[in-house]
Amino acid sequence: MTSKYPEIQGGGSLILAWQVRNKKILVVGGGEVAAGRIVNVLNADAKVTVVSPRAGLNDEVAYRVDQKQVEHIDRKFEPSDLDGVDMVLAAVDDPEASTQIYKLCKEKRIPANIADVPPECDFYFGSVYRDGPLQIMVSTNGNGPKMANIVKKRIAASLPSNMGAAIQKVGALRKKLRKVAPLPEEGPKRMQWMSKVCEKWSLDELCSMTDEDMDTLLEFYKPGTVPTLAEVRLYEPGGVYEGPFLI
Numbered sequence: 001m002t003s004k005y006p007e008i009q010g011g012g013s014l015i016l017a018w019q020v021r022n023k024k025i026l027v028v029g030g031g032e033v034a035a036g037r038i039v040n041v042l043n044a045d046a047k048v049t050v051v052s053p054r055a056g057l058n059d060e061v062a063y064r065v066d067q068k069q070v071e072h073i074d075r076k077f078e079p080s081d082l083d084g085v086d087m088v089l090a091a092v093d094d095p096e097a098s099t100q101i102y103k104l105c106k107e108k109r110i111p112a113n114i115a116d117v118p119p120e121c122d123f124y125f126g127s128v129y130r131d132g133p134l135q136i137m138v139s140t141n142g143n144g145p146k147m148a149n150i151v152k153k154r155i156a157a158s159l160p161s162n163m164g165a166a167i168q169k170v171g172a173l174r175k176k177l178r179k180v181a182p183l184p185e186e187g188p189k190r191m192q193w194m195s196k197v198c199e200k201w202s203l204d205e206l207c208s209m210t211d212e213d214m215d216t217l218l219e220f221y222k223p224g225t226v227p228t229l230a231e232v233r234l235y236e237p238g239g240v241y242e243g244p245f246l247i
């Protein structure tokens with residue numbers, strides 16, 4: 001029997017945008033996989049510590065250590081490394097160490113990704129496309145990591161190059177709108193108006209929107225209308241404005 005509600009398809013992952021700004025993340029290992037993890041978490045503004053013997057660091061990880069982008073503990077993993085840590089990413093070529101790290105993380109309830117052991121991961125990484133504020137993650141839920149990479153590239157190729165820039169402008173406009181209409185009870189109106197702007201304006205229009213344009217556009221929030229960019233630029237503040245576009 002078909003239902004009017006979404007059908008449940010178990011076996012997936014909960015895909016979230018985890019906020020790790022200033023959280024302490026421990027990366028165990030300093031090889032190629034660790035290098036990828038480090039980029040992912042630094043891009044999310046985490047505080048990163050890498051534990052691995054210096055001799056085992058690959059060029060990229062050694063570079064990030066030398067640049068002080070990450071802290072470095074020059075030895076093998078020890079249990080005390082987990083003190084005060086919010087997340088652990090293990091990428092070592094030593095299955096025994098992997099299992100020990102996993103067990104300790106379970107005990108201490110620290111979320112962990114153990115690169116080579118999917119059953120020991122609280123979460124998987126995915127293939128990520130990034131364009132400014134826009135991030136798209138593709139997961140195949142452990143079935144085909146390389147396929148995730150291929151799907152990501154296809155999605156990326158289909159996206160306009162100014163998508164991230166447009167989203168950045170929308171972010172700035174939303175911030176200003178919050179100042180103009182701060183009250184919680186205005187929520188529904190605020191959201192409706194914001195959605196209309198996103199739907200009506202092209203990406204090029206959004207991208208070319210200046211700070212001044214934003215302020216003018218926001219004058220249309222009260223009547224709840226959405227002019228075009230051209231109309232915004234024709235608008236004279238304080239004037240009585242009743243164009244055919246005020247729908």
Ligand SMILES: C[C@@]1(CC(=O)O)c2cc3[nH]c(cc4nc(cc5[nH]c(cc(n2)[C@H]1CCC(=O)O)[C@@](C)(CC(=O)O)[C@@H]5CCC(=O)O)C(CC(=O)O)=C4CCC(=O)O)c(CCC(=O)O)c3CC(=O)O
Nearest residue numbers: 116118124125126127139140141142143144145146148149
């Ligand atoms: C479960 C998971 C756990 C986790 O790592 O979080 C995991 C596990 C394993 N990967 C293995 C192999 C490879 N991994 C890659 C690449 C990536 N792997 C990533 C994620 C994940 N890998 C998680 C599932 C994600 C999902 O299913 O969607 C990506 C998407 C993200 C990232 O790691 O950052 C990143 C692409 C980054 C990008 O697009 O930029 C390549 C290709 C390459 O290196 O070019 C290969 C070789 C080819 C192949 O096998 O496909 C093996 C060894 C298998 C063996 O021994 O044969 C295991 C262990 C196992 O499967 O048992």
Ligand SMILES: NC(=O)C1=CN([C@@H]2O[C@H](COP(=O)(O)OP(=O)(O)OC[C@H]3O[C@@H](n4cnc5c(N)ncnc54)[C@H](O)[C@@H]3O)[C@@H](O)[C@H]2O)C=CC1
Nearest residue numbers: 029030031032033051052056076077091092093097115116
């Ligand atoms: N996405 C994924 O899940 C993938 C996982 N892998 C697996 O991930 C693991 C790591 O791969 P690579 O980075 O290519 O290996 P690698 O050999 O380049 O690096 C291993 C690193 O671990 C460090 N290390 C070893 N024992 C340690 C310990 N006890 N404490 C701290 N550091 C220690 C070494 O110094 C070295 O920096 C391998 O087991 C590999 O099979 C490989 C490809 C993709």
